[in-house]
Amino acid sequence: MIPGLKNHVEAAVKDACRRLWDVEPPRLVLETPPKVELGDLALPIAFELAKVLRRPPRKIAEELAPALELPSIVARRSVEGGGYVNLFLDRPKALAAMLVAAPEAAKASGKVIVEHTNINPNKAAHIGHLRNAVLGDVLVHLFRRLGKHVEVQNYLDDTGVQVADVVVGLEHADELAEPTRAEELASEIREVLGAFPDDAPGTEPRRLGDLTWDLYALVTRSYAADPSLEERRKATLHAIEGAALGHELSGEARATAALASRLAEAVVRCHLKTMERIGVSYDLLPRESDILGRRFWQKAFDLLKAAGATQLETEGKNAGCWVMKLEGAKEFEGMEDADKVLVRSNGTVTYTGKDVAYQLWKLGDLGIDFEYEKAPYVNPFGEAEFIASDGTSPLYRTRHDAEGADPSARGRFGGGDSVINVIDVRQSYPQKVVKEAVRRAGFPEGADRSVHFAYEMVALTPASAELLGVTLSDEDRGRAYVEMSGRKGLGVKADDLVERLVEKAIEQILDRQPGERPDLSRAEAIAIGALRVYMTRYSRNKVIAFDFDEALAFEGDTGPYLQYAAVRTANIFRKLEEKGLPGLLDAEEAASVGALDAAHLDDGLWDVVRTCGRTQETFEKAAETFEVSLLVRHALAVGAAFHHLYHTHPILQAENDESRRARRAALQLVARTLEDVLGVLGVPIPERM
RNA sequence: GCGCCCGUAGCUCAGCCCGGAUAGAGCGUUAGACUCCGGAUCUAAAGGUCCCGCGUUCGAAUCGCGGCGGGCGCACCA
Numbered sequence: 178m179i180p181g182l183k184n185h186v187e188a189a190v191k192d193a194c195r196r197l198w199d200v201e202p203p204r205l206v207l208e209t210p211p212k213v214e215l216g217d218l219a220l221p222i223a224f225e226l227a228k229v230l231r232r233p234p235r236k237i238a239e240e241l242a243p244a245l246e247l248p249s250i251v252a253r254r255s256v257e258g259g260g261y262v263n264l265f266l267d268r269p270k271a272l273a274a275m276l277v278a279a280p281e282a283a284k285a286s287g288k289v290i291v292e293h294t295n296i297n298p299n300k301a302a303h304i305g306h307l308r309n310a311v312l313g314d315v316l317v318h319l320f321r322r323l324g325k326h327v328e329v330q331n332y333l334d335d336t337g338v339q340v341a342d343v344v345v346g347l348e349h350a351d352e353l354a355e356p357t358r359a360e361e362l363a364s365e366i367r368e369v370l371g372a373f374p375d376d377a378p379g380t381e382p383r384r385l386g387d388l389t390w391d392l393y394a395l396v397t398r399s400y401a402a403d404p405s406l407e408e409r410r411k412a413t414l415h416a417i418e419g420a421a422l423g424h425e426l427s428g429e430a431r432a433t434a435a436l437a438s439r440l441a442e443a444v445v446r447c448h449l450k451t452m453e454r455i456g457v458s459y460d461l462l463p464r465e466s467d468i469l470g471r472r473f474w475q476k477a478f479d480l481l482k483a484a485g486a487t488q489l490e491t492e493g494k495n496a497g498c499w500v501m502k503l504e505g506a507k508e509f510e511g512m513e514d515a516d517k518v519l520v521r522s523n524g525t526v527t528y529t530g531k532d533v534a535y536q537l538w539k540l541g542d543l544g545i546d547f548e549y550e551k552a553p554y555v556n557p558f559g560e561a562e563f564i565a566s567d568g569t570s571p572l573y574r575t576r577h578d579a580e581g582a583d584p585s586a587r588g589r590f591g592g593g594d595s596v597i598n599v600i601d602v603r604q605s606y607p608q609k610v611v612k613e614a615v616r617r618a619g620f621p622e623g624a625d626r627s628v629h630f631a632y633e634m635v636a637l638t639p640a641s642a643e644l645l646g647v648t649l650s651d652e653d654r655g656r657a658y659v660e661m662s663g664r665k666g667l668g669v670k671a672d673d674l675v676e677r678l679v680e681k682a683i684e685q686i687l688d689r690q691p692g693e694r695p696d697l698s699r700a701e702a703i704a705i706g707a708l709r710v711y712m713t714r715y716s717r718n719k720v721i722a723f724d725f726d727e728a729l730a731f732e733g734d735t736g737p738y739l740q741y742a743a744v745r746t747a748n749i750f751r752k753l754e755e756k757g758l759p760g761l762l763d764a765e766e767a768a769s770v771g772a773l774d775a776a777h778l779d780d781g782l783w784d785v786v787r788t789c790g791r792t793q794e795t796f797e798k799a800a801e802t803f804e805v806s807l808l809v810r811h812a813l814a815v816g817a818a819f820h821h822l823y824h825t826h827p828i829l830q831a832e833n834d835e836s837r838r839a840r841r842a843a844l845q846l847v848a849r850t851l852e853d854v855l856g857v858l859g860v861p862i863p864e865r866m
Numbered sequence: 867g868c869g870c871c872c873g874u875a876g877c878u879c880a881g882c883c884c885g886g887a888u889a890g891a892g893c894g895u896u897a898g899a900c901u902c903c904g905g906a907u908c909u910a911a912a913g914g915u916c917c918c919g920c921g922u923u924c925g926a927a928u929c930g931c932g933g934c935g936g937g938c939g940c941a942c943c944a
Contacts, residue, residue, distance in 0.1 A: 206884060215887075224886060224925095233924085234886080258887035259925085297944080337944065498942060508869095509940095521942040528944050605870070606939060633871075634938080657936075685906070703906085715879070718871060720937070726893090727878065733892040734879085737906050749903050756903095802883080810880070813891080824899085824908050866906065 178217065178790035179266070179274050183207060185248050186264070190222055193244040200229055209791065213780045216255065216263035217271075217787055223260035234260030250274070252775075268778040272786055272842055273771035277764065286325065287594030290539050291317050294331040294459070295600070296448050297339040298441040300393045301386025303668035304723055305601070305635040305661055306448075307455070311712040311859070312632055313599040314457045315805045317566060318857040323800055328590060329566045331459040332535070333574075335441035336421050336466045337528070339663075341413040343389050344437045346396040349409050354399040362392040370436075373443040374554065383672045386447040389440070394666025413437070418525065421466040421577075438466070446554055449563050449572075451671050455705050456859045458566045461590045462574035467547055468535055470577025474526050476545050477534035477618065478519075486617035487519055497522030501614055508609055517610050529607050533614040540615065540623040541592030547575040548582035549590065595626045602631040602718070630803050632717035636660050637669070638724045645669065658722035669723060678704035681729050682737075689866075702863040706736030709859050714809040734813055736860050742816040743855060743862045746848035749828055756829065758837070762845055770842045777839035781825050785818035786843050789850040796857070805858075812854045819847045 187205050194202040203225040210219045223238035230237060238260040245254065245262070252267040293313025296306045313329075320327045334340070347366060350359035369376070369385045400406050413433055419426050420434030445462070452458070468474065478499075481487040487499050499520035503509040519530040537543040552572040554562035561571045573590070576582045600608060608629040616624035636658035639649055647667055653659050661668035682700035687693070711728050715721055731737040750760040762770070778786070788811075795811040798804075828844065831837035855862060 204884080208884095211887065211890090219887085221884095221886070227924085261887070334944075339944075495942075500942095515940095518942050523942080525942085527942070532944095602871070603938060604944085607944085631870095636937090660938090689904080689906080719879080720872075722878085724878085730893075731906050733906095735892085735906085738892095741904090741906050745903075745907085752903050806880090810891090817891085820907055821909090823903075827903060829903055866904080 178787075178794075179250055179271060180278060182218075182248070182250065186218070186220070186245075189245045189247050190220065190241075192246065193241055194226070197240060197244055198226075198230060200226070202226065203229075209787070210257070210261070210263055213784045213787060215257055215261075216265045217790075218264040218266075219257070220262040220264070221260075223262060227260070238262050268775050268783055268786075269773040269839075270771045271790075272778065272839075272846070273768055275786070275790060275846055276762065276767040276770060276842055288326045288328060288592070289320050290328045290330060290591070290593030290596045291320070291599065292330045292332055292539070292597065293599035294448070294452065294457070295334070297334055297337060297663070298444040298448070299339040299343045300390040300444065300663060301383065302448050302451050302671040303661060303663065304671055304674055305668065307671045307674070307708070308632065308635050308712050308721065309599055309601065310452055310457045311455070311709050312630070312717065312805060314859055315709075315713055315808070315857065316597065316599065316630065316803070318859060319796060319800050319805065319808070322796060322853075322857050327566070328461065328593065329459045330461045330463055330539075330590075333441065333445060333462055333464045334528075335438065335445075335464050336414075336417045336469060338410065338414060339393070340437050340441050341410055341417055342396045343393050343440060344413050344417075344433060345406070345409045346392040347436060347440070348413070348433065349406075352399070352403075352406060352409070353395055354402045355395060359392065359395055359399075362388055362395070366392065366440075370439050370443055373439065374446070378557065382447050382450040383670075385443055386451075386670070386672065389444060390663075390666060390670065393663065397664040397666075418469065421469040423470060442553070446562075449554065451675070453563060454675060454701075455708060456861070458564065458568075459572060460565045460567075460570070461549075462552060462572065463535065463547070463590075464575050465531060467575040467577040468531055471545065471547055471575075473534035473538060473543065473545065474531055476543055477530070477537055480537070480543075480618045481519070481533075481614065484617055484619045486614065490516075495522075501610070501617065503610070503613065508613070519614075529610055529614075532607070532611050533618070536596065536598075536611050536615055536627060537618065537620070537623070538591050539593055539596045540620065540626060542615070542618075542620045542623045546588060546591065548577065548579050549573050549586035550576050550582050593626070595628065597628045597630050599630045599632075601634050603634065605629065605631055628803075630717075633720045634660065635721045635723050637667075638722045641669065641723055641725055642667065644725065658720060674728065675704060675708065677725075677729060678707055681731070682707075685731060686866075699863045699865065702861040703731070703737050703740065703866070706740045706855075706860040707731060708736070710734075710736035710739065710809055713805050713858060716806050717804060734809075737866070739812050739816050739851065739855060739860060740862055741866050742819050743848065743851040744864075744866050745823060746819070746844055746851065747862075747864075749844060750848070752829065753841070758829070759841070762838075762842055766838070767842065767845075770838065773835055773839055777836045778843075781822060782840065782843050785815065785822050785847055788814050788818045789846045792850050792853060795854075808854055808858055812851065812858065812860075815847060815850055815854070819851075 190202055190205055194200050208219040210216050223234040226237050227234040238256040242254045242256050242262045250267050250270055251264050253265045255263050257263050291313055294310045296302050317327050317329050347363045350363040353359040366388045416430035416433040417437045487501050490496050490498050490500055498518045500516040500518050502516055504515040509515045518527055520526055552574045556562045563572045565572050612624045612627050638658055639654045642659050679700050682703040683695045753760045795807055799807040826840055828840045831840055
């Protein structure tokens with residue numbers, strides 16, 4: 178709340194404990210009392226001391242409180258409840274200090290790599306991907322706010338089975354379960370791909386996502402109906418991988434690989450568009466094809482072999498595979514079969530194997546690097562279509578060869594001092610395997626620098642699923658939620674949700690300002706605010722059972738509620754100036770707030786100030802625990818305190834200048850705090866609502 | 867079977883890390899809000915065996931153990 182105050186209090190408690198009882202106090206916890214009337218800081222230290230001193234906590238608190246030697250910013254102290262020592266700040270001085278204090282810029286300490294989004298480039302993004310991207314993006318903002326250097330990566334599995342499956346659908350539509358439908362989809366997709374990247378103006382970027390979404394589901398159904406079709410998948414995958422590895426290929430295989438590459442590249446643009454719309458951006462797109470082409474796995478494999486971390490199985494069910502034995506590690510205890518295959522018996526590398534190589538590269542421990550080029554997406558003016566997360570630099574992607582690469586980008590990416598992988602909790606097991614492999618490859622401290630940011634999935638309420646036209650079994654209908662499945666085509670598409678949010682925002686605006694022309698950018702801002710808050714308000718280990726009504730809510734604990742609060746603060750300052758009254762406080766006037774009569778800062782007004790005072794610690798705690806929902810909670814607390822104040826403490830009608838100054842100061846703090854926290858959450862603040 | 871997560875108001879969730887103040891919000895329901903800075907707001911009411919049991923403790927939603935119910939993992943898929 179006040180810089181350095183915590184240290185002062187800590188020292189004072191330590192000193193008093195030694196003087197009074199000759200004891201070392203246990204760890205000091207500082208709490209915030211549940212109500213303003215109870216003060217600004219609460220010390221539950223007497224409860225701890227009670228155990229050592231064997232006396233009632235209340236008595237200890239009564240002795241301790243007067244003995245504390247505190248800085249003058251603490252106006253008074255009291256003993257509350259069963260033994261809390263509560264501190265009350267000198268309100269005018271504290272408010273002045275908060276207003277004047279420069280935002281705390283932490284010292285940068287190395288590079289943090291945050292990897293998120295990672296959507297298979299074979300179909301439209303769904304709301305589960307949205308949770309991933311928003312959580313990742315908020316983490317990025319949060320670390321930057323705390324002064325860290327952050328690099329954002331969005332990994333593209335452009336050579337995986339999912340891409341292969343859609344390519345099978347494109348090349349063998351006539352063999353699918355519904356050949357007519359399949360041919361229709363395939364020809365439409367080919368048409369879109371044919372126009373890519375210079376498609377006609379007005380082309381809906383999401384059309385490709387929708388079409389591939391349907392084709393992918395159809396291919397999956399077809400495999401189930403006719404398992405022999407999986408031969409097609411195998412051949413397709415073989416062609417894609419062969420091309421990435423630079424093998425000699427038949428003309429047919431070359432065409433298949435080229436189609437896959439074009440498909441992935443075009444679908445990635447759909448994803449980038451969607452994410453750009455909700456304010457999510459990246460610095461680098463690493464591609465699996467480049468991991469293959471660059472022989473990252475060979476290098477990682479050598480490291481693993483040299484460290485004795487992998488061995489060739491000669492018998493048993495894994496005969497012919499290179500495996501990593503996991504039974505010794507405590508995290509894998511009790512597993513029936515604790516061996517992880519890294520290289521299949523046919524010589525190909527598993528996803529986990531490639532992931533190990535990639536992770537080593539991210540940590541700077543692999544010893545080799547990619548080449549880089551600007552991402553090839555350009556708008557009709559020939560400008561870069563997507564910009565990096567700093568808002569100005571171009572977006573880059575990896576390359577496996579030097580031809581056409583940007584030599585100035587060499588060595589710019591990767592090599593993180595810590596690496597955070599934002600991946601849902603269902604992937605905890607493979608993530609643990611990767612981490613263990615890094616450790617065994619000879620980089621135990623690299624493993625320690627690897628963090629799996631795990632969060633729970635987004636599922637559908639049975640009602641939402643049925644709204645999407647899915648017929649559910651009675652069993653499913655009775656469940657709390659049903660899992661989404663890209664394979665089955667069961668899920669809410671990200672773009673559809675965004676569209677509905679925008680439509681609803683337009684409706685709401687027109688309700689409020691009838692006759693005015695709908696302002697699309699305002700509606701977009703509100704839609705994004707609603708979406709981002711919805712995706713971040715739940716604890717990360719909570720399954721979100723997606724419900725349209727909840728996602729589309731604009732009242733209560735929502736983004737628009739927060740935006741409205743911020744807009745209101747701006748409105749008040751504007752109104753003040755219209756009336757010729759002083760608005761924003763300059764540095765000099767802010768400092769003068771310290772000399773105001775404390776009576777101008779009553780409990781109602783102080784409540785909001787006290788809440789704003791917890792912003793920095795909230796950022797720190799959120800970063801430490803990776804719990805970004807804390808930021809939403811905090812913003813809502815500030816918003817609620819302010820909205821309440823709005824009705825009880827009018828500023829235009831303040832009795833006198835002094836009272837108005839106190840209120841303006843509090844309002845300014847609120848405005849700044851909301852801007853700060855909403856900025857980290859990526860919730861835009863519109864000019865008007 | 868083993869591992870992880872969840873169980874708090876009709877619904878959706880905070881609080882649990884670090885035991886302590888009357889268990890808090892939002893939605894929904896009901897009743898209200900000034901010729902006044904925009905009602906996407908605010909005020910208030912009703913609504914709770916904090917899944918169950920045992921234990922630790924002066925004190926348990928919070929810690930430990932044992933259950934119950936639900937979910938997710940445990941591939942030569944990703």
